[in-house]
Amino acid sequence: MTGGRILALCGGVGGAKLAHGLAVTVPADKLSIMVNTGDDFEHLGLHISPDVDTVLYTLSGRANKTLGWGRGDETWSFHETLGELGLETWFRLGDRDLALHVERTRQLRSGVSLSDVTAALATRLGVGPRILPMSDQRLSTVVHTASGPLAFQEYFVREGCAPVVEALTYWGAEAAAPSPKALDLLNDDGLEAVVICPSNPFLSIAPMLAMPSFRDALAKCRAPVVAVSPLVGGDAVKGPLAKIMHELGLPRTQRSLVEYYGDLVDCWVVDNRDTVEARGIPLPVLVAKTVMHDEASRAHLAAEVLEFVLSLPRGGGES
Template sequence: MIVALSGGIGGAKLALGLSKVLPPSGLLVVANTGDDFEHHGLTICPDIDTLTYTLAGLDNPVLGWGRADETWSFMETLAALGGEDWFRLGDRDLALHVLRTQRLRGGETLSAVTDDIRRRLGIGPRILPMSDDPVRTRIRSDAGWIDFQDWFVRQRAAPVVRALDFAGAGRARPQPEVLAALRAGPRAVVICPSNPFISIEPILAVPGMREAIAGCGAPVVAVSPIIAGQAVKGPTAKMFSELGVTPSAAAVAARYGDLLTGYVMEEGDDASGIAPRVFRARTLMQTLDDKIALARAVLTAADALR
């Protein structure tokens, strides 16, 4: 069993690669839910949905989020009526949010709903939230605290980041099946190339999660989301700079600290100061073959550390 911690786009790419080289029962993807929020009365889970659509082959490769076969009649009508349209919900995507919200209000857990949707879309590997309890990422800028999606989507990540908070994390409980997989002794724990601040650290902030990973007895291998000082996608490099740290592969490794036993980074990038054992690979995933090749490199690294 590979237990992979993932955010959205970058993490989903590696998760897809891993799904192509592992049996369905050999991969469990733990999804960040710090990005989740309520919008137009619906529960939106962006990272879970990106993972779900990617592993189902339904993702939009141009946008990086949402479905490939999407239409936008709902948003167009909503905007014409004066409604908020800064967070785009496609017509087909909307069906998932409506169904999820109904079932959550009916008393089901996010894990149960996510797993049922996963099976109905023909996805083999498990996708589970980090917790069934709500955790919400917040950003402190010069104007005060901002809910994550307001900062990231509505304000396009423009406000300067001064601090982060994961509201509810202190009361959240780790997803039980994730803990069970860690206790069973996985082949490895893989930290996907996701933003460490807003995709991976919310997972690690759930009480008991970091300790369970550290104590699972398996290699913990992270993949750098930074290449030559720049993020492939998203605000990772911007956030490092605004928090007073030069963005680099080494800076990402330092965020995870002694949790890591291995680190996969781009060929040619500076590995100075990185404590865990470094493995080199092409980490830019532009094609399916790239995703599969990186997945194989990560597994090779993990097996070398066992």
């Protein structure tokens, strides 16, 4: 570590694990984590930010390790009562988790921005690094399927990722302003690296890149950009990445993802199961253990990724 600033981009579970690794590796005041809000939606009148919450819970040690989502030590009385009343229950909200949604909704309704609400919640949860929602405006991932468009959570939770994906669009992306703090960082000479966490490129990172001014700032950024591949041995550790790539007609290869990110990334990290495939990638590549089973492996991967990206000559990764 040279003491400069790091910007991480991430979505939910997989990305949050590396974000956690970075949080225990990089001093809190040097790390900013921009989080996907394309999955945000209003449910039961509450504003739900699934990826932001996953990051907050993961970095504060509150994530539910059994379920793989939500927070630990959870109870489900609220959810059961919704069922008893015949109300909507397809999206499960735990009793403890609800505290965040109620407080966020209250603050948003009183005019506080999602960025400021998130910063306040992060402080209350004892999370040190800056957690930046990708935008304070509505920007919603829409999953187009044979039976029509679905909001992301409808596709992901209600339909269990079963419908065949024909296309993905990012509603509101043209109008949404990216996180001002993230934009400032991309223009800051003190930025040392951008780390794209092993999140789903199409669902978690694409909504960020769909904002023209963010994509532009990332492309022009002088710091090197490293992406940790979410594809391990042709499949995702978790989630519908491989299924979606297949449905979108993309080979389930590292190369597909490298080409998807194009000029935006300067170097690439693959799992050691993909050592052979790594040879064909036209970028500097680090082969590492990218599947993080515990906190130690998160920190270990974060340190390796930072060492790798910071060892590249400035601008050396640009094609």
